[in-house]
Amino acid sequence: DTEVTQTPKHLVMGMTNKKSLKCEQHMGHRAMYWYKQKAKKPPELMFVYSYEKLSINESVPSRFSPECPNSSLLNLHLHALQPEDSALYLCASSPQGRRGTDTQYFGPGTRLTVL
Amino acid sequence: AQSVTQLGSHVSVSEGALVLLRCNYSSSVPPYLFWYVQYPNQGLQLLLKYTSAATLVKGINGFEAEFKKSETSFHLTKPSAHMSDAAEYFCAVSSGGSNYKLTFGKGTLLTVNP
Numbered sequence: 001d002t003e004v005t006q007t008p009k010h011l012v013m014g015m016t017n018k019k020s021l022k023c024e025q026h027m028g029h030r031a032m033y034w035y036k037q038k039a040k041k042p043p044e045l046m047f048v049y050s051y052e053k054l055s056i057n058e059s060v061p062s063r064f065s066p067e068c069p070n071s072s073l074l075n076l077h078l079h080a081l082q083p084e085d086s087a088l089y090l091c092a093s094s095p096q097g098r099r100g101t102d103t104q105y106f107g108p109g110t111r112l113t114v115l
Numbered sequence: 116a117q118s119v120t121q122l123g124s125h126v127s128v129s130e131g132a133l134v135l136l137r138c139n140y141s142s143s144v145p146p147y148l149f150w151y152v153q154y155p156n157q158g159l160q161l162l163l164k165y166t167s168a169a170t171l172v173k174g175i176n177g178f179e180a181e182f183k184k185s186e187t188s189f190h191l192t193k194p195s196a197h198m199s200d201a202a203e204y205f206c207a208v209s210s211g212g213s214n215y216k217l218t219f220g221k222g223t224l225l226t227v228n229p
Contacts, residue, residue, distance in 0.1 A: 045217070092159075105161075109156075109157070
């Protein structure tokens with residue numbers, strides 16, 4: 001099973017709402033990632049968890065809060081977002097996150113719209 | 116810092132024609148290189164990757180890429196385009212080391228005309 005699942009597929013939220021994105025993998029991977037992708041652009045790395053510890057935070061605003069409850073799950077908590085945060089949010093996982101040769105497996109994404 | 120440059124934001128080919136998508140990299144250390152494909156409203160799927168084992172890499176769906184160190188290139192090819200190949204293609208380079216980061220090119224949109 002090489003699948004990364006993400007829920008929900010679509011999310012519409014107001015600027016005062018609190019919501020969460022969820023990502024799950026059952027491949028035994030020890031690294032998980034959040035990316036943000038705007039239309040017609042490449043994915044931009046936001047966070048990396050390696051062995052359930054946050055190893056990279058790409059200077060993401062605090063209104064985005066990641067959480068890795070266990071090695072299979074990754075959440076992204078959203079609060080007080082801005083309309084410019086509307087994008088496709090992609091989750092990915094890789095076997096270790098410590099080897100440049102590791103393949104990242106991507107989920108289908110959550111399409112977020114902030115009103 | 117490592118980076119990739121994809122030449123041509125949009126490539127259009129006829130069905131059955133050769134597909135050539137260009138990628139040049141910049142790296143101070145031996146790079147690991149990847150090609151991903153993204154279909155509309157979907158995530159990214161790995162087509163192939165170069166990890167220094169062989170310079171000619173074969174991937175899924177009939178795609179292949181050749182690593183040329185002298186030209187710092189990793190171009191993606193397919194002998195005969197199919198309508199189902201229409202998608203966005205991203206070249207990416209890995210930073211390696213203890214914190215694995217994937218740096219993407221800007222992408223090339225491939226359209227296939229009947």
